[in-house]
Amino acid sequence: MQTPQEMTLAQRHSKILQKIQSHAKAGRGAAELIAVSKLQPIEKIVEVHALGQKKFGENYAQELSEKAEILKDKDIYWVFIGHIQSNKIRKIVTWAHEIQTVASFSHAQQIARHARELGKIPFPIMLEVNAGNEASKSGIPMSAIRPLAAQIASDLPELQIRGLMAIPPESYNDAACQSTPPLYQDLRSLASELGLGLLSLGMSSDLAIALEAGSDMVRIGTAVFGSRNS
């Protein structure tokens, strides 16, 4: 058996796609793969894109802008999944096709304004929940999601709410959980109430439980690209 390190990018990408396919749910189909390319070199993105991968996730505004500029002739859909800083919002809206980490009305207003100025409306967003209420994580508590969604829906027609994005505590992983955790079921139900009703849940370590819970898109970095440069 090959260890994940010995597999090629193509093999790892295909293995993740197969795993996603194997958890496809009746009526919902297979989840979508966002290949998280933060801190990965351009050459690897080009290689994975050549395999048919269209959506890539980035966490840092500067890195996103540099990569998107270099790769602007390719049909890549850039998803911003990093912590948002106010002074970087214009840069993010300029290069990203979607922002999944909206966690305040003020950021939503600024995204809406830049999207209007840049002619990118309606601009797709997701609301980021801090599912475990961890001090170290961004996002807002589950209880704050519905009011924020309602305010955005009524005041910011420039934004299209696609649903909910979550980064659960690390204790939720495929090795530790035998079945779908109740938290994941709660995230699934909450997401279904918001905008287009989509749920962005699942990273390399909790891919299986996220898919079992009915996630619509998984954000996979290391399991596709290998470890990151820091």
Ligand SMILES: *Cc1c(COP(=O)(O)O)cnc(C)c1O
């Ligand atoms: C880095 C990152 C991922 C990918 O994590 P892996 O463990 O490498 O799969 C997914 N989502 C977010 C928000 C991230 O920051």
